[in-house]
Amino acid sequence: MKKFTALLLTVAMLLTLAVVPAMAESKGTIKLGGLAPLTGNYAEYGKGFQIAWQMAIDEINANGGANGYQLSIDVKDTQGDPVVSSTMATSFAEDDEIMAILGDFSSGACKANAPIVDRYGIVQLSPTASAPDYAGMSPYCFSIMGRQDKEAPFLATYVLKKYLGVSKVAVIRVDSDWGMAAFNNFKAQADIEGLEVIEEKYKSDETDFSSIITKVKATDPEVLVVMDQGLPVSAIFNAADSAGWDIQHLALGPGTSEQLLEQLINPDNLIVTSPFFFNPEDATLTAWKDEFNALAGFQPTVHPACAFDTAYLIKTAIEAIGDGEITREAIRDALQNIDMNGLTGHIQFEEAGDITRDYLICGVVDGNWKVLEGFDYSK
Template sequence: MKKFVSVLLVMVLALSLSVLPVSAESKGVIKLGGLAPLTGNYAEYGKGFQIGWQMAIDEINAAGGANGYMLEIDVKDTQGDTVVSSTMATAFAEDDEIMAILGDFTSGACKANASIVDRYGIVQLSPTASAPDYAAMSPFCFSIMGRQDGEAPYLATYVLKKYLGVEKVAVIRVDSDWGLACFENFKAQADVEGLEVTEEKYKSDETDFSSIITKVKLSEPDVLVVMDQGAAVSAIFNAADAADWDVKHVALGPGTSEQVVSQLMTPDNIIVTSPFFFDPENEELTKWKEEFTSKAGFEPTVHPACAYDTMYLIKTAIENIGDGEVTRDAIRAGLQELEMQGVTGRIKFEPAGDIQRDYMICGVENGEWVVLKGFDYVNE
C-alpha cells in the first residue's frame, strides 16, 4: 500500500511539473495584484474583470509571455467596498513580489487607493474608473475607461440636444462618486445647451423605483435619462414601462450591455452613449466575445473588455522596458509612454494617466445593439 501511495505521489508530482506554465526560455514570473468586486452589488463586473484578465494572461503566456516573463495575477475580492479595496491594495503594495495592481471597479474605490499606491510607488491601473479627478491623484494611477467630463457633456449635446432634439430632461442617477461626477458634468453642459433638467437620485442598493417614476413622471419630461451601470438601469426603465409611461429611455453608464437588453421590457426604446461596440461584422471581436461568453456564462459588457486590455497594457509596458530591470516604477514609466490598439480601441494615456475616448450613440433594434446613424455631427 505504501509503495502504491509513493508511486502515486511521484506520478502526481511529475504531472504537476509537466504542466507548469513556465517554459524553458522564461525569464521568470511577474506577479500582479487584481482588485475586483467578486461578491456584492457589482459581482457581475468583478467576475467579468477576473475572466478578462485571465483570458489575456493565458494568451500572453501561451505566446511566450511579456518580454519572456510569464504573467500571473492574484485576484482579491473587494466586495465593491472602498474600505475592503484599500485593505487589499495595501496588502498588494506591501508584497514586494507584486509589480502592479489592476482594478478596482468603482471610481470611489480607486480614489480611496490612490494615496496608498502613491506612497508605495506601485501602479494602480483601473479598467473602469471614470471620475475626472482620479488619475490626476497620483502618477501611479491610470484608467482606460475614459472620463465623465468627456462622456456626460457628449450625452447632453449630441444625444439629447442634437440627436433627440429634446428640451425637458429627467435624470435618475445613482447617489455615488461616479453618479455625482456624471451628473455635474452633464448638468454643466445641459445648461449651456439650454436643457431643462430635473434630478432624482437613489442609493446604490435600491430596488424599488415605482415611487421615483411616479414622482419624475409628474414633471412631464421629454426623455428619461438614467445614470448608472447594470441592473438598476433596466429596473428603472421597466418601472417606467410598468407605469404605462411612453417616454424615450437614455442611459449613461451601461454601454452596450447585453445584460441590460436582456432585462428590459422594451429594449428597442433605449439609447446609450458608448466608447465601444461589439460590431458583429468584426470577426476578431466576435470571436473574443464568444470566448468570453463561453468562459463567463454571460455576455460581456465594455467592462471585461477594458480589463482584458489592461493586461495587454501591462504586457506592452514590460516589453517597453526592454533589457532593463522590471520594477514598479519602470512599469509606470512604460505605461505612460505606450500607445496600443486594444479590443476597446486605441489607448494612449494623457499626462494625468487616463485617456480620452470617442463616443458613439448606440440603440437597440430587434433586441440587438446597433450604432445609430443618420446624423452629420459624428466627427465633431
C-alpha cells in the same frame, strides 16, 4: 543507508542539472496584483475582470510572454468595498514581488487606494474608474475607461441636443460617487447647451421606483435619462412603462449590455452612449466575445474588454522597458508613454494618467444592439 543517501543526492543533482538549462530559457515570472469585486453588488463585473485578465495572461504567456517574462496575476476579492480594497492594495504594495496592480472596479475604491499606491510607488491601472479626479491623484494612478467629464457632456450635446433635438430632460440617477460625478458633468454641459434638466436621485439599493416615476412624470419632460449600472436601470424603465408613460428612454452607464435587454419590458425604446461596441461584423471582436461567453456564462460588456486591455498594456510596457531592469517605477514610466491598440481601441495616456475616448450612440432594433451614430458624429 549511507550509500542509498549518496545515490539519492546524486540523482537529485543530475536532475537539477537537467532542469537548470531549461529554466535559463525563460526569464522568470512577473507577478501582478488584481483587485476586483468578486462578491457583492458588482460581482458580475468583478468576475468579468477575473476572466478577462486570465484570458489575456494565458494568451500572452502562450505567445512567448512579455519580452520573455511570463505573467501571473493574483486576484483578490474587494467585495466592492473601498476599505477592503485598501487593505488588499496595501498587502500587494508591501509584497515586493508584485510589480503592478490591476483594478479596482469602482472609482470610489480606486480613489481610496490612491494615497497607498502613491506612497509605495506602485502602478494602479484600473479598467473602469471614470471619475475625472481619479487619475490626477497620483502619477501611479491610471485608468482606461474614459472620463465622466467627456461621456456625460457627450450625452448632453450630441445625443440630446443634436440627435434627438429635445430641450426638457428628466434625469433619474443613483446617489453614489459615480452617479454624482456623471450628473454634475452632465448638468454643467446641459446648462451651456440650454437644456432644462429635472433631477431625481435614489439610493443605490433602492427597489421601488413607482413613486419616483410618478413624481418625474408630473414634470412632463421630453425624454427620460437614467444614470446607473445594473438592475435599477431596467427597473426604472419598467416602472415607467407600466405607469403607461410613453417616452424615449436613454441610459448612461450600462453600455451595450445584453443582460439589460433581457430585463426590459420594451427594449426597442432604449438609446445608450457607449465608448465601445461589439460589432458583429468584426471577426476578432466576435471571437473574443464568444470565448468570454463560453468561460463566463454571460455576455461581456465594455468592462471586461477594458480589463483584457489592461493586461496587454502591462505586457506592452514591459516590452518597452526592453533589457532594463523591471521595477515598479520603470513600469509606470513605460505605461505613461505607451501607444497601443487594444481590444477597445486606441490607448494613449494623457498626462494625468487617463485617456480620452470617443463615444457612440447605440440603440436597440428588434431586440438587438445597433450603432445609431458612429464616432465621427461628434467630430
